[in-house]
Amino acid sequence: MKILYFYPENPLSFSQGNNSRALSLLHYFKNRSIYIDLVGEKSSEFGEDAIDDLKNEGLIKNGYLLKKEKKSSNIIKYYLNYSFPRKINSKFKDFDRTKFGYKEQFAKIVKNTEYDIILISYVYWSSLLDNVTKGSNTKWIVDTHDFLTSQFQTNKKFALDRYFKREINLMKKFDNVWVISNEENYLFSQFINNPVSLITHGLPNNIETSSKTEKTIDVVYVASENFHNIKAANWFFKEVYPLLSPDIKITVVGKIGNHIPKFENVENLILVKDLNEVYKKSKVTICPMLSGTGVKIKVIESLSHGIPVVCNERGVDGLVNKTNNGCLTTNDSFLFSDYISKLLNDAEFYNQNHLEAKRFFEDNFDSKKTYKILDSIFKVN
Template identity: 50%
Template sequence: MKKILFFYPENPLLKHQGNNARAFCLLEYFKAQNYQVDLVSLEQPHKENFTNAHLATLKNKHLITNGWLLKRSKRSGIKYSIFSLKQKISNLFKNKVSAFNRIRFGQGEELASITKDKTYDIIIISYAYYHGFLKYLNTTNSKTIVDTHDFLTSQFQNHKQFNLGVYFNNEIQLLNDFDNVWAISSEEHYLYSQFLGDKVKLAPHVLEDKSSDNTQEKSIDLIYVASDNNHNVKAADWFFNNVYPLLNKDITITVVGKISQVIPDFTNVTKHTYVEDLSDLYQASKVSICPMITGTGLKIKVVEALSYALPVVCNERGLDGLLNKTNNGCMVTNSETEFARFIDQLLTDKKMYDKQSQLAADFFKQSFSKQSVYTKLNASLK
């Protein structure tokens, strides 16, 4: 039985957030392949804490064998001051971007202590931000993989000190220290492989095919699922300020996720900050929307909607990461008037709706089904 050390910094049980949903699906994949998984994550200071109780839940689901939460040490004391000074000097002389290092004081040593008597066939680290953990691990007989999740350089382009060459060079150097680089989207696979060659592997998101479940009576016209990061806040503002006024007010809209906290109250909009299992809501919905106008990487909520054969109305950014940009169940526009028109057509024209629903189901089976993605992951983990 292969043993995997899997580092993921957040709570994979909070699946309403796309990155967490991906981590959870990877744990399900490891279980299906009969791998033994040790999970390392971080203490969460927010109200949605990642606790030992959550680790116990993952164990009870047989998704992990062991689990640990690295502490978030206080930024004070002589030892921290020395640590911080060393980091700044290292960044200065090696022309490193400090924003690419999210490892807190003491976490590397804690990880080394946890794993000192353990050996792993595969070590997977989520995000290049945590590349520095490699030096605290025994990687001699291990295959090391970074699950990139996203193109990090683009996340900093609005910073005052941003320099494209420096940031991109740093990101590529970090990725190059791993044996394999997992890219979740076709665009990122293409980009990284231009500099890192065959070590870059396409590792799409994977979900159960739920299209056969999409038969119950539909009580929700539109479903909108999103977290409250900056890109999603911009998207929600654009939709509710520009598209919503153009829609028939008899249309029922359900919003799920933290994005609901920044959306005003409307009589025809139902908001849920957190829903543990979205299945019932997706099955009760007719159309999914993804009004993304900025951001990079695969939009996992688009993939989730396609898995239920739901047509999706989105902006061009909603297509990021999809292998096919056409005939995939998505109706795409950056125009608010056309966005509203597409919604209206899907809700009133059964022939158009059925066509887009079938395209969604076919595209999902081809690109994101377990059979398709598991084959790619198996090849990467040989």
């Protein structure tokens, strides 16, 4: 079996939770000895050195990076194949992230190798297949990652019916639609006739090894710098942080650190080589999400180490159980700070939530369970 997997960003970068999902899929393919070629989008953080790293770790066979072509390279092709079509379909531009030359480059990669499966990440990259002739034995799969219509609702020209219909129509070109949460599974399956598969974010069980590591970090906060996280960080450091003891050691991981003022007890780590090493040293995780959709990968990562999570209501989106899952949920800043303080100072309370996190993770997100679902899709014995 040969699979071509499109994922735009560097899976080895721990700056965003979605990268963790991509990396976990690559580890599955490696574990099952499945041939994988990866296609990404060239950027300052995703270059040939990252492709070499993925090859050296045995995660991919070949790697390709799509590069935006210059308008001057072919004026006629630019206007006929790229500029004019985008103007005609301008109301749907949010659902197409391809740049000039991407579709042709992708089609060339597909043409050079006979793939059994083409796996595309995110619906707004589905147009990469526009120039691809589908083989009779080839299957197309989309890993949705999220409910995109909700992400666009702040746009000036947003119209729920038009956006949702577009998202569903794009999914219909695929033989299988992957979702990461039960809510999205229910929603999309109402409108799509082809199979919709719930592929949870499976992770290795790190609970035992984490329990043996000295805890030098009281609170860890992992986030990228998207709109939702910036709003969440502003809320936490304005409303919750002043209520906490200045003796609490907080470590912030990810580009969200670029948007946080300097505090004596807050350490900012923009980039880390191994996020698991940070989790192992941490007592409590926070996920102050006020908006956004889909499962929060950082929550599952925390649970995989048996670490209790303090979060807002959006932090438990996509989880099967909203309670008794290792997450303490509130939108009240005072209660949010109280939860953190009690976890750090009440050993019995901490252990209770640690055990709930452990049970919930093992029942729902252990990679062994996710692998079984993927095995059935890829017909792996």
